[in-house]
Amino acid sequence: MKATLSSHPNTLSIKTIYEDFREITKARLAVSVVFSSLAGYLLGFSIQNPFQWSVLIMLAIGGYCMVGASNAFNQIIEKDLDALMDRTKNRPVASGRMSVNSAFAIALTLTIIGLVILYNINPKTAMFGAISIFLYTSIYTPLKTKTPLSVFVGAFPGAIPFMLGWVAATDQFGIEAGTLFLIQFFWQFPHFWAIGWFLFDDYKKAGFFMLPTGKKDKATATQIILYTIWLIAASILPAFGYTGQLFITPVTAVVVALLGIWMLVYAVKLYKSKEAKAARTLMLVSVSYITLLQIIYIADKFLR
Numbered sequence: 001m002k003a004t005l006s007s008h009p010n011t012l013s014i015k016t017i018y019e020d021f022r023e024i025t026k027a028r029l030a031v032s033v034v035f036s037s038l039a040g041y042l043l044g045f046s047i048q049n050p051f052q053w054s055v056l057i058m059l060a061i062g063g064y065c066m067v068g069a070s071n072a073f074n075q076i077i078e079k080d081l082d083a084l085m086d087r088t089k090n091r092p093v094a095s096g097r098m099s100v101n102s103a104f105a106i107a108l109t110l111t112i113i114g115l116v117i118l119y120n121i122n123p124k125t126a127m128f129g130a131i132s133i134f135l136y137t138s139i140y141t142p143l144k145t146k147t148p149l150s151v152f153v154g155a156f157p158g159a160i161p162f163m164l165g166w167v168a169a170t171d172q173f174g175i176e177a178g179t180l181f182l183i184q185f186f187w188q189f190p191h192f193w194a195i196g197w198f199l200f201d202d203y204k205k206a207g208f209f210m211l212p213t214g215k216k217d218k219a220t221a222t223q224i225i226l227y228t229i230w231l232i233a234a235s236i237l238p239a240f241g242y243t244g245q246l247f248i249t250p251v252t253a254v255v256v257a258l259l260g261i262w263m264l265v266y267a268v269k270l271y272k273s274k275e276a277k278a279a280r281t282l283m284l285v286s287v288s289y290i291t292l293l294q295i296i297y298i299a300d301k302f303l304r
Contacts, residue, residue: 024075024103025068025110032287033161036287039294040180041163043246043301049170052109059125059168063161065114066129070157072107073137076100081206086197093278128164132157148209151192158192159185166246178247182234184290189227190267191286193220197270197279220262222273224282228267232260235293252300256293261280263289271285 036061045051073174075082075093082094092098111133117127136157143150162184163177170176196203196210197220203210213219238246239253248256266285270278 001041001287016097020098021106024072024092024098024106025064025066030067030071031068032291034060036058036184036294037063037165037168037296039161040167040177041169042165042298043180044166044169044176046170046245047256055096055121055168058121059071059165062114062117062121062129065110065117066133067161069107069110069114069274070133070136072103072110075132076103076107076192077137077141078144078206081208082203085202087202089152095215118168121168124171124173125164125168125289128160128167132160132164143210146209146212148212151189151196151210151212155185156189156194158188159183166297175235175242175244177245179234179237179243182237183293186227186231186234187286188265190231191283191290193224194270194279194283194286198276200276200282208290216274217300218271218274221267221274225264225267225271228260229266232257235260237249238297248297248300252296255296257292259289259296 028287038056041056041059045090049303065087070125075091079091079093080098082091088094093100093103118129129189140150140154140157156244159174159181163173166177166180167173174278193211196208197216200211211220212223219288228285235256236248236253237243239250241247263282263285266282
């Protein structure tokens with residue numbers, strides 16, 4: 001009986017530490033970001049830059065560390081604001097389960113480990129990883145309570161992962177990596193404005209300005225539609241032969257365009273209804289869209 005009682009708290013504490021680590025690094029988000037980087041790597045490797053499992057694994061681990069560090073720094077900076085919102089009040093630092101010092105130690109450790117791992121792939125990959133952390137924590141996060149332009153700033157670090165994989169594979173940042181960056185850059189706007197729409201009241205408690213007009217109105221919905229259209233245009237660019245080694249076939253371009261139209265339909269539905277439910281649906285569709293787009297790009301490379 002004594003052994004059972006003494007081991008039980010340890011089991012709980014290990015589980016709690018694990019869960020808090022997942023929350024402070026936003027594991028689900030981090031994994032989706034890592035997927036984007038791996039997709040970029042699979043698109044980037046070639047005869048000149050052969051596939052290497054070691055690089056793929058380092059990219060996955062280093063990428064997770066960098067995203068996890070950004071999220072941990074963010075939760076330190078916003079701990080008092082997180083405590084005001086229903087969606088975030090139970091986060092480790094906001095709830096008081098984890099001290100600021102512990103969170104900072106995790107964030108700093110992840111930053112160092114991530115940079116070292118990415119540098120061992122190549123210096124450019126580490127540089128973009130460092131830029132991503134800096135923009136996210138030092139510019140995007142403070143601007144969230146100041147101006148809706150924070151979403152524009154946040155779109156830059158948010159767009160880096162897809163092209164980071166290409167840079168990891170090729171050690172080059174050219175038109176190909178720039179195109180991948182552009183696709184994910186435009187995608188950020190309908191995705192995050194949809195989130196800002198259905199979480200409007202919760203964000204308002206913390207004074208976050210996420211929607212371009214500051215309101216759930218037709219002007220915001222119109223911008224969501226426009227950025228979705230630009231996203232569709234950017235996504236089919238590789239079919240026209242202007243993006244270097246990044247190329248998709250005309251058939252794939254049609255599939256990608258139809259995928260974009262699918263997302264556009266839900267953007268229009270939000271414009272018509274202006275309801276939180278429509279915004280939530282658009283957010284879910286946008287997540288599916290970017291994942292499917294990357295899978296289609298990869299499939300095109302290996303099947304043509």
